[in-house]
Each structure stands twice: as C-alpha cells, then as structure tokens.
Amino acid sequence: MDAIAPRPKPAIPPAFNGETVTWVHHWTDSQFSFRCTRDPGLRFVAGQFAMIGLMVDGKPLVRAYSIVSPPWDEELEFLSIKVQNGPLTSRLQHIQPGDTVLIGKKPTGTLLTENLLPGKTLWLLATGTGLAPFMSLIREPDVYERYEHVVVAHTVREVKELAYRQYISEELPRHEFLGEILAGKLLYYPSVTREPFITQGRITDLIESGRIFTDLGLPPLSPERDRVMLCGSEAMNADVKAMLEARGFTEGSNSEPGSYVLEKAFVTK
C-alpha cells in the first residue's frame, strides 16, 4: 500500500522564518499572547518590532508587532489584539501550539535606549497593546545600568486588560537573575480609565495633575533628568508628545538621540 504523503507546508518567503507556536494565552476576548520558536540567527534589540503573520492563500499576510520577549530569551513572544473581521487577527487568534507563523528576519524600530540621551529615570508610557515593546525593555539588564529608575505606566480601559500585570508585579521581582538587578529600580504603574481601580485615569491626566509623581515619589518630568518612551494609540502618542514638547523634551531617532522617542502601538487588523 502506498504511504499517504503528508500535506505539504506552504513555502516560506525568503524575508521570513517559519516558526512553530509553542504557547498561546488569551487574556480577554480582545487580547492574546503567544510564543514561538526563534531562529538562532534572528537578532534584535529590546524595543524593536518585526513583521509577523501567516501564509494565507499562498501569500504572506503580515503586520508589525513589537517583540514582547527580551533579546536573551530563546523563544519569541508577542501580544496581539483580536479583531473579529480583521484580515490577520481574525485568523491569528485561532493559532495553536504546533502551528507555523511567519517572523520577519529584520526587526527594526525607534524605541531603543540608544536613541535617548543619558538620564536618571526612564518612563515607559503605554496604552493597550503598546505595552509589548516595554515588556522586552524591562527584561534587558542593560536598561538598569543606564537608569536609576525605570517606570512602566500602562493604561487600559478595564482592569482585565492589564496584560502581564501579575507577571510584572509578582513574578519579575522573583526572577532568578533579573530580580536582583531590578529591585528598587523597576516601578509598575497600571491605570484604568473605565472602571474603578486604585489608579484611575488617562496617563495624560495623571501627569498633568502630578498624581503619578506623588504616587511614585519621583519629581515631575524634566528634560534634564527624565527620558520617555511612548507606545500607544495615535491620539495618546500625539497628546503626550505635545505635553513633553511643551516641557522642553526633544524627539530622538535612529540618527540623533533625544529626550523622548515614540512608536505607534501597532493596532493590527
């Protein structure tokens, strides 16, 4: 009897590695995370994003996704929204361990510590899935050599959308080698806008009112001592950018470092 030939896997276009999904976690009905294998040749810096996606009808369907995992991790992790009629995320949300995903071979992006001038406190301000690149940065030991404090401020509409909350507040401080490095340096500041929470309100309001500084025991933002990375919706990025520039901050880029950098949280469909 003839052996049944396995169904051929679609050929992977040369700009991508085909990686195997190893773990999927659904945070809410609109957000999930997954991990996949990592090609040993894939290099990236904490804060960068890669083009990722699936082969659909023999063609790559990809979007920009910030990498959640730190550069030292042997796997890759991503955080995604789920849009029921979104071309990519309507499919990607159904991936299971063993499935193949496309990972672009050339990560890039501006949320890099080298795009910032030296400073004392690094503020990582995110809304929604904009938290992703900061998950990588807060697990990069080099970041703690550059700053006295690293603040992750994550704003979402509802408490259940605070992805990685337990990981940041409970697991990371006990992490076998990072725990000691980040002790007393990493400050987590979650806030929620549409239901009661210890810290309620948009990051813009928490900065304007000064509440975030009082809560954390840090001085108000100044371009001399503070450095800021922004990753949120277009509206959040624009509002915080205007607030920072009114305070004398200048935008850094891959060609010239400044006192803040920003990237859009890639709301993919």
Ligand code: A2P
């Ligand atoms: P709000 O609930 O007041 O709109 P979204 O899910 O729309 O991307 O929003 C994620 C979080 O970002 C929400 O908590 C939302 O607050 C907040 N947000 C939206 N727009 C802005 C903005 N322009 N400045 C600061 N925060 C914002």
